[in-house]
Amino acid sequence: MVGTAWLCAVLQRRLDGLATTREVLGTGVLTIALVSIIVALGSQLGPGSPLPFSHAYGTYSMNLLSPFMPQQSGLLLGLGGVIDATGGQYDGFNYLGLGLLLASLLVLPLEVSWLRRNLKRHVALFVAFAALTAFAISHRAFAGHWLLLELPLPHDVQWVLGIFRGSGRFFWPIWYAQMAVVIILGFCRARPPIAVCLAGAAIIQLFDVQPLREQIIASIAEGAGAAELDPGKVARLVAGAGRLEVAPSFQCSDWKRDLTRANVELLLAAARKNVPINTVYLARYTYGVTLRDVLREPSRAEETLAAQRDLYCKQEIERARSGGRRGYIFVLLSDQPRPEEMAPGVTCSPLSWARYCQRVD
Numbered sequence: 433m434v435g436t437a438w439l440c441a442v443l444q445r446r447l448d449g450l451a452t453t454r455e456v457l458g459t460g461v462l463t464i465a466l467v468s469i470i471v472a473l474g475s476q477l478g479p480g481s482p483l484p485f486s487h488a489y490g491t492y493s494m495n496l497l498s499p500f501m502p503q504q505s506g507l508l509l510g511l512g513g514v515i516d517a518t519g520g521q522y523d524g525f526n527y528l529g530l531g532l533l534l535a536s537l538l539v540l541p542l543e544v545s546w547l548r549r550n551l552k553r554h555v556a557l558f559v560a561f562a563a564l565t566a567f568a569i570s571h572r573a574f575a576g577h578w579l580l581l582e583l584p585l586p587h588d589v590q591w592v593l594g595i596f597r598g599s600g601r602f603f604w605p606i607w608y609a610q611m612a613v614v615i616i617l618g619f620c621r622a623r624p625p626i627a628v629c630l631a632g633a634a635i636i637q638l639f640d641v642q643p644l645r646e647q648i649i650a651s652i653a654e655g656a657g658a659a660e661l662d663p664g665k666v667a668r669l670v671a672g673a674g675r676l677e678v679a680p681s682f683q684c685s686d687w688k689r690d691l692t693r694a695n696v697e698l699l700l701a702a703a704r705k706n707v708p709i710n711t712v713y714l715a716r717y718t719y720g721v722t723l724r725d726v727l728r729e730p731s732r733a734e735e736t737l738a739a740q741r742d743l744y745c746k747q748e749i750e751r752a753r754s755g756g757r758r759g760y761i762f763v764l765l766s767d768q769p770r771p772e773e774m775a776p777g778v779t780c781s782p783l784s785w786a787r788y789c790q791r792v793d
Contacts, residue, residue, distance in 0.1 A: 505640050666701045699711055699712070
């Protein structure tokens with residue numbers, strides 16, 4: 433989204449004659465090169481980096497009614513929760529809020545007039561906003577729970593578009609731009625009635641989002657909650673480890689709540705002691721599949737990833753069974769491997785409801 437705003441600024445300079453094509457291309461190449469270097473330094477490139485692709489494009493999209501239909505409203509109660517026709521459109525929650533909607537109606541004549549005068553001046557941005565909105569809606573356009581339009585997408589195209597699988601979020605720049613336009617145009621005509629109405633709209637907006645604010649406040653007040661594993665014992669265990677391995681790790685835990693929480697606690701403890709660990713909280717994993725493997729057979733990418741996941745998770749259990757090197761500690765969050773399957777010289781002890789194992793010979 434930030435890249436889109438940057439690109440619009442560069443292209444608009446060219447359209448306005450403030451930069452030559454050569455300067456625009458040079459700026460683009462230099463910027464992409466610098467961003468790529470930063471990405472590489474952050475270890476986001478290479479055989480061990482997460483694959484960017486996903487088959488979920490069109491699931492985490494924006495519903496056409498989402499910006500306008502009150503959802504989790506503090507003023508219009510009883511209208512239901514988040515509009516979600518796909519099981520993932522909660523991620524495209526884009527309700528503007530009752531205050532912003534009323535303020536938008538207030539300045540609508542001014543906004544229409546401003547758009548007519550400034551369309552050419554900001555044409556790159558307006559085209560980009562239209563494209564971002566279309567991308568947020570995706571190829572499956574829902575109004576409420578009604579599917580209005582579905583465009584056929586080749587599997588490979590959908591796989592590539594899934595790089596940005598949370599497509600509903602791409603409406604955020606339009607959301608922020610509308611808020612900025614309402615504030616600027618409203619105060620450009622800073623007459624007392626308009627100022628009072630805008631202040632009233634701000635108050636309405638505050639009350640309308642109160643349920644969401646209360647959720648955040650309650651979450652913070654609850655604190656970290658009860659730990660899955662004994663924090664003191666985990667800290668002592670990690671402090672004496674040369675390496676910590678968790679089975680199943682995030683990659684193999686299927687996002688089960690207790691396993692996810694335990695992985696977070698172990699990951700935090702390892703980070704505090706600067707101890708290497710095999711688990712990491714990510715939405716996507718490679719399991720050894722490289723970008724070259726995907727590009728070689730794009731149509732089999734999901735099948736390849738699933739097969740590699742099974743192999744990866746079996747290897748994770750096998751490493752735990754062997755006990756690894758001396759100084760390695762394995763925390764087992766399931767009954768696999770079973771005690772009788774552990775290699776000779778590997779002993780296991782309880783860790784809350786889990787176990788930890790290490791080689792002692």
